[in-house]
Structures are given as C-alpha cells and as structure tokens.
Amino acid sequence: MSIERIHSTDRMSRIVKHNGTVYLCGQTAGQAEWDIAEQTRQCLAKIDALLSEAGSDKESLLSVTIYIRDMKDFAAMNAVWDAWVxxxxxxxxxxxxxxxxxxxxxxxxxxxxxxA
Incomplete structure (x- = not known):
C-alpha cells in the first residue's frame, strides 16, 4: 500500500495521495480585510492549485466539507461556490x-x- 504525503510538517500534510484518491487539508484564506466572498474565492484558488499539483482537478471532486464561522455568510459563500462548480x-x-x-x-x- 503506497501513501504519498506532500508538503508535510510536524503536524500535517497539505496533500495526501492514496489508492487513486487525493486528500487536501483544510484550506483557509483568513485575511482580516477580506469578506466571506473573497475568502471563499481564495480558498477555491488554493484548492485548484493543490489539486493540480496532486494530479487532479475540480472535475474530479468527490467530497467537500465547508466550515463557516457564521451562517449569516452562507448565501454569500454559496454564490461564489455555485459559480465555481x-x-x-x-x-x-x-x-x-x-x-x-x-x-x-x-x-x-x-x-x-x-x-484525474
């Protein structure tokens, strides 16, 4: 069984590849001056880049878990997400x-x- 870990630290790996599957660690873009829409765009850009590096792409997404600090931002986050997918x-x-x-x-x- 082969497991490839990319961009590893003492705490985690940004990318893990195993058995034809790519796992990305949680992606954030927490700049205080960015609203939820811009943070979502930045997260999705990071995801695009990491998937590409891993040999995948957003068309190969299986599952995404989104953590949002406040559900009042749900609609604004979804507007960016919906355009991306x-x-x-x-x-x-x-x-x-x-x-x-x-x-x-x-x-x-x-x-x-x-x-991919």
Whole structure:
C-alpha cells in the first residue's frame, strides 16, 4: 500500500495521495480585510492549485466539507461556490458552522478528489 504525503510538517500534510484518491487539508484564506466572498474565492484558488499539483482537478471532486464561522455568510459563500462548480459534476458536500482557529478566518474547506 503506497501513501504519498506532500508538503508535510510536524503536524500535517497539505496533500495526501492514496489508492487513486487525493486528500487536501483544510484550506483557509483568513485575511482580516477580506469578506466571506473573497475568502471563499481564495480558498477555491488554493484548492485548484493543490489539486493540480496532486494530479487532479475540480472535475474530479468527490467530497467537500465547508466550515463557516457564521451562517449569516452562507448565501454569500454559496454564490461564489455555485459559480465555481457551475459546469462541473457536483461533489458530495456538507457545510457546518464552526469556531475557527483564528477570528479572521471566515471559511475553511476540506477536499477529497479522485486522481484525474
């Protein structure tokens, strides 16, 4: 059984590849001056880049878990998300309200995708 870990630290790996599947750690974009829409765009850009590095892409998404600091931002986050997945096969998705590691983080996304 082969497991490839990419961009590993003492705490985690940003990308893990195993058995034709890519796992991304939670992606955030917590700049205090960015609203939920911009943080969502930045998270999705990071996801695009990491999937590409791993040999996958957003068309191969299997599951996305979205953590949002406050559900009042749900509609604004979804507007960006919906545009990003508009022409794609839709992954399984969950969205939950959660306390974040830092107060400026409004959204975090954890991704599982198939290798392209």
């Amino acid at each position: 508009a022409e794609l096969p839709k992954p399984a998705r969950a969205c939950v309200e959660a306390r974040m590691a830092r107060p400026e983080i409004l959204v975090e996304m954890s991704v599982i995708a198939a290798l």
